[in-house]
Amino acid sequence: MKSKFIKSVLVASSLVMVLAGCGQGASSSTTSQQNNKQGNPVEIEFWYGNSGVIGETTKDLVEQFNQSQDEVKVNAVFQESTNNIGKKLLTAIVGNAVPDVVQLNARFWPAFAYNKALLPLDPYIQNDPEFNYSDFVDSFVDNTLIEGKTYTIPFNRSTPILYYNKDIVKEIGLDLEHPVTTWDEMMAAAKKATVVKDGKTERFGYASLLPPLYYYSLMWSNGGDILSPDQKDVVIDQAPAIQGLEMYRKMIYDDKIMMQPLGGNRDGDQEMINFQNGKVAFLLASTGDLNQIQNNVKFKLGVDFVPKFKEYAVPSTSGGNLAIVAKAPKEKQDAAWKFIKFLTDKQQTIYFAQHTGYMPIRKSAIEAPEMVKFYEENPFFKTTVDQLPYGRGIPVVPDFEKIETEIQNALGKTYAENVPAQESMKEAADKIRELLKK
Missing domain, CATH: 3.40.190.10 (Periplasmic binding protein-like II)
Structure with a gap:
């Protein structure tokens, strides 16, 4: 199973062959380097797939990130649904015009990871003392790994x-x-x-x-x-x-x-x-x-x-994870990691949970005084967290x-x-x- 390739409905060649035949986009990499030398922020494209209150809250967080620093600018692009992101990402990879960071659901991300279309995130996790991956809810982390490597980070999770x-x-x-x-x-x-x-x-x-x-x-x-x-x-x-x-x-x-x-x-x-x-x-x-x-x-x-x-x-795998696209230039991958860190940080986790109903992905967020108070005032949200120990993940197969x-x-x-x-x-x-x- 692990050797199987995803096939585009538009292109007969396999995804792995496409990835092997196409390196990083030279023009994108050059532009990023020029922006950095000139002191301009590195611009990255983020694909998300939720509409309504969830989509508006996601856009709010993107704006908060952009205003919080001047090194990275995120351009958020709505893709109708998380299922649609999976389909469009394949086309983008084939066409060598990829986004930098994507929200992928549990149905799609393993196929891209098995075919090396997603960047393993372990070097970032291990070398970033501020990240603390052990703080993430255990049942959410289970659905981010393939053969011991981490390809996605939990973001909007529900049951x-x-x-x-x-x-x-x-x-x-x-x-x-x-x-x-x-x-x-x-x-x-x-x-x-x-x-x-x-x-x-x-x-x-x-x-x-x-x-x-x-x-x-x-x-x-x-x-x-x-x-x-x-x-x-x-x-x-x-x-x-x-x-x-x-x-x-x-x-x-x-x-x-x-x-x-x-x-x-x-x-x-x-x-x-x-x-x-x-x-x-x-x-x-x-x-x-x-x-x-x-x-x-x-x-x-x-x-x-x-x-x-x-x-x-x-x-416990309903919703979406965040992933960095392997074909993105290195500078944009680094910028994407900064954005993922922000989105999944304790305070942003609290903000997202309180505004949407999705569950906090960090243990520290669940235990935070402002979240405890929120649960007292909104007991329905607490019920969702109380049910979390009974969460299970779907199979992680291509x-x-x-x-x-x-x-x-x-x-x-x-x-x-x-x-x-x-x-x-x-x-x-x-x-x-x-x-x-x-």
């Missing part, structure tokens, strides 16, 4: 979490602070909360956002997984992994208590809109959605851990983007076409096994 309408919870007679703990309790609560009139569902008891990461919580909680421990075989079609999906299928089609996941984007998921409008009682969504949901609901909001089968489990696409297709067939979980996941597993053989 799924359960949102609920306290007015409805009170109506159906459940505890207002912890209405459900297990998935059996969730199903029972969803049945009570669902409202049907004249054969039409006016209020669903439960909904979940569409991406696979929300399903991983159910799978891991039940003892299932995506790949075997040695990452050489697929286990997502085994009983522990499919029980949660089959439960969802029955909730959607048999009991009709779960809204069919429809998807959208972070600011326009129909499931989230329906929840905010009181048409869904319980919603599985991201901690990164907390600010948006709080600002848009007109009822009493509740937040709690994702329900469990056997044990609590949530993916083709995970393709693997997850097959998982997404399987989920879609069950959600949209009422295909039994065993059937949809077996089809996905067979295709993933073929990917692993290549």
